[in-house]
Amino acid sequence: MKPDDIPEDMPEDIPEDMPENISGDDSEETVQVPNLDPAFKYEVMRNEGAGGLKYCFACGACTASCPIHEIDHGFDPRKLARMVQLGMKDEVLSSPLIWYCSACRNCEQHCPQSVEFFNILNVLKNMAAEKGYAPYAWVVQTRHLMRTGMVFRTDEAWETRRKALSLPPLQLDGEKVRELIELSGLDELIVKKRP
Amino acid sequence: MNRYALFLGCTTPRYVFQYELSSRWVLKQLGIELIDIDDFACCGFNQIDLNKETGLLLAAMNLAVAEARGLNILTLCTSCAGALAEAAKKLKADPKKREGVNSKLQTVALEYRGNIEVKHISRVLYEDIGVEKIEEAVKTDLSGLRAAPHYGCHYLKPEWISAGFDEPDAPQTLHQLISATGAVPISYETSNLCCGGKTFPISRDTTLSLVNRKLNNLKTKEIDCMVLQCPTCYLMYGEMQKQINKRFGEEHEVPVLLYPQLLGLALGGNPQTDLGLDLNAIPLDGIMARIAKSDQD
Numbered sequence: 001m002k003p004d005d006i007p008e009d010m011p012e013d014i015p016e017d018m019p020e021n022i023s024g025d026d027s028e029e030t031v032q033v034p035n036l037d038p039a040f041k042y043e044v045m046r047n048e049g050a051g052g053l054k055y056c057f058a059c060g061a062c063t064a065s066c067p068i069h070e071i072d073h074g075f076d077p078r079k080l081a082r083m084v085q086l087g088m089k090d091e092v093l094s095s096p097l098i099w100y101c102s103a104c105r106n107c108e109q110h111c112p113q114s115v116e117f118f119n120i121l122n123v124l125k126n127m128a129a130e131k132g133y134a135p136y137a138w139v140v141q142t143r144h145l146m147r148t149g150m151v152f153r154t155d156e157a158w159e160t161r162r163k164a165l166s167l168p169p170l171q172l173d174g175e176k177v178r179e180l181i182e183l184s185g186l187d188e189l190i191v192k193k194r195p
Numbered sequence: 196m197n198r199y200a201l202f203l204g205c206t207t208p209r210y211v212f213q214y215e216l217s218s219r220w221v222l223k224q225l226g227i228e229l230i231d232i233d234d235f236a237c238c239g240f241n242q243i244d245l246n247k248e249t250g251l252l253l254a255a256m257n258l259a260v261a262e263a264r265g266l267n268i269l270t271l272c273t274s275c276a277g278a279l280a281e282a283a284k285k286l287k288a289d290p291k292k293r294e295g296v297n298s299k300l301q302t303v304a305l306e307y308r309g310n311i312e313v314k315h316i317s318r319v320l321y322e323d324i325g326v327e328k329i330e331e332a333v334k335t336d337l338s339g340l341r342a343a344p345h346y347g348c349h350y351l352k353p354e355w356i357s358a359g360f361d362e363p364d365a366p367q368t369l370h371q372l373i374s375a376t377g378a379v380p381i382s383y384e385t386s387n388l389c390c391g392g393k394t395f396p397i398s399r400d401t402t403l404s405l406v407n408r409k410l411n412n413l414k415t416k417e418i419d420c421m422v423l424q425c426p427t428c429y430l431m432y433g434e435m436q437k438q439i440n441k442r443f444g445e446e447h448e449v450p451v452l453l454y455p456q457l458l459g460l461a462l463g464g465n466p467q468t469d470l471g472l473d474l475n476a477i478p479l480d481g482i483m484a485r486i487a488k489s490d491q492d
Contacts, residue, residue: 067389071404099397104389105352109363122243129245137396138245149236150205165212171233176303180256183299184249186242
């Protein structure tokens, strides 16, 4: 737009190159109020380490320092925090993206409001797992754990390899771990089906 | 003599034999006694995702096992260090929580009283041995070897984990430990970037892109190797380069060493039998030739 083309009634303080959509992406969607669960944020904040959500003013320091966001913009800590505040329970808990976090903890490290987003996300993942959204990879790890006490499959070739390198044999026994997993109900959680 | 219960975790004894080998060897040389404990299991780091309580219980179980033997814990994995230290902190600060955990540990005949300290191997080297003593113990000159440090997130964060010891946004202990061997620590823009290891089973592409970012940054620096201190970080940077080259059309061939391997070289260890250098995915011939040459000079 050339200066001569500017309509007379346009306010002067709008920069010429202002994009139509100020956020720079076109993924904005309308949130329908009747679909929101206003109690969701309280449900989340009740949990240890999650109370700080109350103080989030959406500055985006978390998102700016998030290594996963940098690669995959779909994973967005600020947006997730806002979605929880708004009560978008089903969208948040069913989203595969909440499992993308690499647990680097930059978000809490750089938050000016001391919001522990890592913990908040953990609460969300626990809630999602309760509903049957546990990712397959994590379910497999838990199954290995219940067998051997460690999260990987083990086999004879592996034991032979350790022996050849003069590394001590590991006495793998998942019994105690299995008992503790059963006591805390994780064994039932990993067989839940997605809704 | 310092004694620690050696907490191997899952990834090191399963996939990164050279880390275990070299760690055992260098700690022995420097007078740290390691006790192997059969009753240790997974630290619970990933189980926290599914059920926070299970994660805490698994960590507490390991702490109780070490406590029963009167030993503090030394870990090789930064995430094990983080998960165990976090559980130890919570259970020390909150007797009620400890009581709740103990009511469950009872069923496996364990109890945690809250007195265990958890340290990552590099922290033990830095605090218990110290940079000066390491310098004195060096036998092979590594000077001129340019090494890019990668710390690993849970060595530094959350902030209290490294309080009084290192600084999450400007870490320096691994730099100093590298310097102690005679090698030169090289800083780079993405040095604090996460390896993405935890995301790997969820989204391979995301993690490999992340790893590629750092490798591309390192390409602009003249380095001989990357030095790191976590088995998961090693798997991502050390073992994934071929996959990344194929997927993204890159030509990375950055040698990656675990810190105890670098230290072991300086202490005069046998590259194969003591330090497992032949097990590293990217060949270390260039580095070995360099060291052999500086030995002759």
